[in-house]
Amino acid sequence: MLVDTQEQADLRAAVRTLARSYGHEYYLEASRSGRKMDELWHDLGKYGFLGVHLPVEYGGGGAGITELAIVCEELAAAGTPSLLIIVSAAICSELIGRYGTAEQKSAWVPRLAAGEAKMAFSITEPDAGLNTLAMTTTAVRDGDDYVVNGRKYYASGVDEADAVVVVVRTGADEHTGRARLSLLLVDPDAPGLERQQIPTEVVSTEKQFSLFFDNVRVPADRLLGTEGEGLTQVFNGLNPERILAAALENGIATYALDKASRYAVERKVWGVPIGQHQGIAHPLAKAKIEVELARLMTSQAAALHDAGLDAGAAANMAKYAAAEAALGALDQAMQTHGGNGLATEYGLATLWGITRLQRTAPVSREMIFNYVAQRMLSLPRSY
Incomplete structure (x- = not known):
């Protein structure tokens, strides 16, 4: 299990409270109607969550990707996952903070931190x-x-x-x-x-x-x-992308397992809660173990990045582990709900698309296998 510092625990609790005040129904209505989650984004900026990892001199919180990953995870755990926080707050903010001129930083970083600007x-x-x-x-x-x-x-x-x-x-x-x-x-x-x-x-x-x-x-x-040095610059920006993608998946998995465990206690068949049966309990327990392992890998990747160390392998493995664990957790949560797992009101099937997407993007699991095989196992390059 992850152990947050007191500051990280306070951050997690604050984001959780904010995100839950919006919830999955807000996310679903915005998605289906074609509008944006502007109200939530505004509040994230207002309370300093979007810039928690950015330099203090530019209006940020002075923390790291570890803290931004907490923000991303808790948003998803409340049923309001945000791809834009991965793109704008992680990739683009990181690139500007590291490679931008003084003028570019002054023009963009405070606005990004405050939620007044977004980047793709x-x-x-x-x-x-x-x-x-x-x-x-x-x-x-x-x-x-x-x-x-x-x-x-x-x-x-x-x-x-x-x-x-x-x-x-x-x-x-x-x-x-x-x-x-x-x-x-x-x-x-x-x-x-x-x-x-x-x-x-x-x-x-x-x-x-x-x-x-x-x-x-x-x-x-x-x-x-x-x-001419964009390739190196991009790779430095993609490690935060992978870490935040993993955090998003960890959050969705937590959301799904929370729903499944509550349902397994409340739903009764043959006079007992369905969670009393090992056919329900064991698959959920397996999913929980896999999610916690993915969260640990994500935490390690973020810590390496924040320490200025090579986080490439850890970020790729975290992204792979989280995508697989989240798909397993969401599928088992839907199975636990039976037919209700596909009902819109239970808020599970509505997250299948964004969860499945992470197995393919921002980097496919096959390319992660290639990376691990070549970089960590010293196997011949296959492409």
Whole structure:
């Protein structure tokens, strides 16, 4: 079991209270109606939860990814999971905090911390997928601008973002021919940039989009970090992404098991609570064990990242373990509820899509297996 410090326990309790005051019905209504969870996001910023990991000098709480993961987990545990907190608060805030100029930090970090601004992140392309170096979206310097052309897809929350961190190809290594990547802060309403929503069956307030860049001009001062070093920068931003994705899954799993255990005590068949039967109790116990193991791995990954150590392996394993544990917990919770597991009013099946998504995104379990095989077992590279 995780043992929080007193400060972390207080943070967890405060976020839990706030998130539960909204709850899954609020999340479901917002998702189904197409509106955003703006009220919840505003409160998260108001009480300092969105910027808990950001520097104090920019309006943040001065803590770390460990604390942001607590925020993300408790939101999901209340039935209000947020993909945007992974994208905006983890990836984009982390990238700007680490690589942004003084002007960029001053312009963006206080607003992100306060919940007054949101950011989206766009890296995936239809013909590249996880092969980032194969991307074809280019940015060519032209005077005081970069001119961007190409296509991205599965960019989350672009419709509510004030800027999009876009990974682009700005050249190639003269010796290896490998793409040199860079990061640009792009206005989502820039002339020449069109977006098209991708219909999905995931119940979520964040929508998915394809982005089409047709000679989109981006001021050169919107370059984030150093031109050509975007790949390294992205990898440093993706560890927090994986950690927060794991935290989200851990939260959903906790939500599902809480519902299942209450139902197993209240629901009676043949005169006894169904939880008295080992056919119900043992699968739930197994799911609980697997969730707690995933939470421990997530905690380790966050601690490594906050200590400035290599968190790559731990973040990938945490993300894998949490996705698998959450799917198992949610499935068993639905099974415990019988037919009610599919009823909207019980709030379980409505979370299946976002839970299943994490097995595929932001990195598939197969790519995690590749990483572990190559980096931790010293096996030959398979791709």
